[in-house]
Amino acid sequence: MPLSPALRVLALAFGALVSTTFWQPSIAADPIKINGAGASFPAPLYQRWFRDYFLAHPNIQVDYQPIGSGPGVNSFIEGRLDFAGSDQPLTDELAQRAGDNILQLPLTAGAVVLTYNLPGIDALRLSREALAGIFLGSVARWNDPLILAANPGVEIPDLPIVVVTRVDASGTSLVMTRHLSAISEAFANEVGVSMSPDWPALLRARGGLIRGNGNGGVAAFVQATVGAIGYVQYSYAHLPNMQMASVENREGDFVSAGSESFRAAIEAFRAKLDPSQLTDPEGAGAYPILSLSWLVMRSGGDDAKSQAMRDVVRYALVDGQADASKLGYIPLSEKAVSLILEELDSRK
The missing domain is CATH 3.40.190.10 (Periplasmic binding protein-like II)
Structure with a gap:
């Protein structure tokens, strides 16, 4: 039986630790505010990533509130957030409510x-x-x-x-x-x-x-x-x-x-x-x-915020994985990162 996309990611995620790679920023200098909320499970790691990203790019501020997976996902679906954190992929019902342009990416495990x-x-x-x-x-x-x-x-x-x-x-x-x-x-x-x-x-x-x-x-x-x-x-x-x-x-x-x-x-x-x-x-x-923890976002979009959102996720998947074990999480493998980046880039 073929593996589902989620299981393929799981299979690759739990491999060797990520190797040293280099993330290259690609964002213009206009001020951008990105709002997210949801699972508290990944919050310490998310907040480290977003702080470090901001230090390198003061024009891009990412705010994440750990209000729980359920409230975060619902607020995202209702259009009040740019992304949500969830400790499981969206159910079929929630995914249908969210629309066709939903992108769900596992960013860490713990x-x-x-x-x-x-x-x-x-x-x-x-x-x-x-x-x-x-x-x-x-x-x-x-x-x-x-x-x-x-x-x-x-x-x-x-x-x-x-x-x-x-x-x-x-x-x-x-x-x-x-x-x-x-x-x-x-x-x-x-x-x-x-x-x-x-x-x-x-x-x-x-x-x-x-x-x-x-x-x-x-x-x-x-x-x-x-x-x-x-x-x-x-x-x-x-x-x-x-x-x-x-x-x-x-x-x-x-x-x-x-x-x-x-x-x-x-x-x-x-x-x-x-x-x-x-x-x-x-x-x-x-x-x-x-468990794995997932970030839920909208795919596509050529506006500055959409580009910034993709760049933040790219940073988390590449340079940001080095922070995972320091904060008590399990880094994704190099193969998993490559697969997730491919999904991210294919949905522009």
């Missing part, structure tokens, strides 16, 4: 991690059963037997678990619920895969649910709440040195997030070219929760 706040507990392991139980509300205290069983010798306190989720329609929520649904039939039946999950009443009834805006909001609530746990894109926990749980993968390994476990997961995906390998990859040492 991991979703479980960050928690338990003072003095720097090495926490969560089994698949415990992880699903936490988000179903059935595992309500940190000294639950399911958690203790995976952490022998660790003095985990008897504290209520406070689950921090997203309040906005979120690609990060989609990635997290997709993984939880893959590892837990109970979660798949009760909550399922969603950008806006209806979290179990059991969580709400005991006051164990807090909602934050964006990845940054979730991270801030976790930092401020002893006993809290939440899901965020890796950089939101890695850069401020927050506690991150090691999670059980399909092989039964407890894996911490980092370059080695990401590489193991990437190799598992490349071996089978199966999208489920991003949701729950096979392989010893593979980190189990990965």
Whole structure:
């Protein structure tokens, strides 16, 4: 069966790191303002790219607001934005609403991690059963037997678990619920895969649910709440040195997030070219929760703003990939960059 265009990009994206290339600017000097919003998953990397681009081209200012994939995509479709960030390609319905000139490009990849706040507990392991139980509300205290069983010798306190989720329609929520649904039939039946999950009443009834805006909001609530746990894109926990749980993968390994476990997961995906390998990859040492993040823009147009938008994307794909690993993302491969640039250039 031939691979879809998205899967072809995925297959190439998870290869060797990008090699050194040189981006050449092509934009005139008239002031231009480009507005974007959407997923908070790629926001730290986007904002680094747009800042550095502006430093080289002070006449071109790109503003990106991390308001969540859902609101960002809807605002883009309604014509209020020049581009949107999304942690999944547009559904057929949204693509039809957006029109024929939509261009969707994966610009980076990353991991979703479980960050928690338990003072003095720097090495926490969560089994698949415990992880699903936490988000179903059935595992309500940190000294639950399911958690203790995976952490022998660790003095985990008897504290209520406070689950921090997203309040906005979120690609990060989609990635997290997709993984939880893959590892837990109970979660798949009760909550399922969603950008806006209806979290179990059991969580709400005991006051164990807090909602934050964006990845940054979730991270801030976790930092401020002893006993809290939440899901965020890796950089939101890695850069401020927050506690991150090691999670059980399909092989039964407890894996911490980092370059080695990401590489193991990437190799598992490349071996089978199966999208489920991003949701729950096979392989010893593979980190189990990965995702691509997409930029959605209008194709074509010879006006200065359209040219500037294409040039900004070209910069992100070429020179900008060097910033990805520094900020906790996974750089695209050289072949993936070449394929995406070909798509970008073919739609002028």
